[in-house]
Amino acid sequence: MYGTVSVVGLLGNLLVIYVLLGYTKVKDVTKYYILNLSLADTLFMLGIPFISASAAMGRWVFGRGMCKIVLSMDAINMFTTVFNMAVLSVDRYLAIVRASSHPHLRQPKVAVAVSLSVWLAAILLAIPVMTVSDTVMLMNGNYRCMLDWPADNAMFWHQAFISYTFILGFLIPLSVISVSYLMVIRHLRRNTSTHAAVARVSANMRTRVTKTVSAIVVTFVVCWLPFHVCQLLNLITDLPLTPMLAVSHVAMVMSYANSCVNPILYVFISQKFRESVRNALRL
Numbered sequence: 001m002y003g004t005v006s007v008v009g010l011l012g013n014l015l016v017i018y019v020l021l022g023y024t025k026v027k028d029v030t031k032y033y034i035l036n037l038s039l040a041d042t043l044f045m046l047g048i049p050f051i052s053a054s055a056a057m058g059r060w061v062f063g064r065g066m067c068k069i070v071l072s073m074d075a076i077n078m079f080t081t082v083f084n085m086a087v088l089s090v091d092r093y094l095a096i097v098r099a100s101s102h103p104h105l106r107q108p109k110v111a112v113a114v115s116l117s118v119w120l121a122a123i124l125l126a127i128p129v130m131t132v133s134d135t136v137m138l139m140n141g142n143y144r145c146m147l148d149w150p151a152d153n154a155m156f157w158h159q160a161f162i163s164y165t166f167i168l169g170f171l172i173p174l175s176v177i178s179v180s181y182l183m184v185i186r187h188l189r190r191n192t193s194t195h196a197a198v199a200r201v202s203a204n205m206r207t208r209v210t211k212t213v214s215a216i217v218v219t220f221v222v223c224w225l226p227f228h229v230c231q232l233l234n235l236i237t238d239l240p241l242t243p244m245l246a247v248s249h250v251a252m253v254m255s256y257a258n259s260c261v262n263p264i265l266y267v268f269i270s271q272k273f274r275e276s277v278r279n280a281l282r283l
Contacts, residue, residue, distance in 0.1 A: 005257050006045050032112060149161075
């Protein structure tokens with residue numbers, strides 16, 4: 001599973017980056033946000049080979065330094081990915097609902113500033129991972145790459161980290177995404193035309209937007225909720241270790257899978273982008 005997700009995710013997001021930089025003529029600021037999301041998703045995929053190999057062997061063999069790098073980059077890119085999805089939802093809200101009242105918020109310089117802020121926020125939130133990630137020797141003599149919290153207060157810091165990761169990395173982004181897209185759908189349904197031809201076009205657009213929005217929200221929940229549920233269950237229950245590890249691996253794969261689906265949801269639904277892909281691939 002890890003291998004398939006890694007290959008599909010890398011190829012899909014690298015194609016998006018290649019097309020956005022070299023072939024698309026779209027000037028809209030959404031391009032910056034999609035590019036930023038694809039970059040984060042690509043980097044998110046790079047940690048999979050190490051995690052997959054570690055899970056298969058039952059031990060960490062890549063050294064302490066690589067452990068710190070992989071876990072730190074994994075945390076940074078997790079936050080960056082979900083934050084970018086939230087930013088894209090707000091951008092769609094501004095473009096459709098507030099197009100005339102807030103045009104200054106959809107300028108390239110604003111998009112660049114927001115994108116950089118997303119990365120900065122993700123790095124700051126990942127500082128605990130950068131600090132405590134380490135290789136720990138298990139009872140059987142094998143090493144495991146994990147978060148090694150200070151022994152005197154390990155449970156407190158572990159609970160605090162899981163809680164704020166759930167709130168800042170899932171609950172708040174999901175709320176922003178859901179509210180933004182609900183406002184978009186409500187706006188499109190309210191603004192109907194009495195002209196038959198225009199009304200048909202508007203109805204088709206509303207249907208397309210509604211389906212796309214539903215797919216984005218459902219995919220986000222399906223891919224990320226199991227991961228956070230597993231993390232929370234580890235805090236509040238004492239489930240058997242072996243089945244819990246198996247479920248956790250599946251949940252982790254699903255969270256990575258979100259980065260495979262993002263290029264399809266956010267880019268391939270665009271006719272202009274599909275044309276750019278055909279030009280890039282000379283189809």
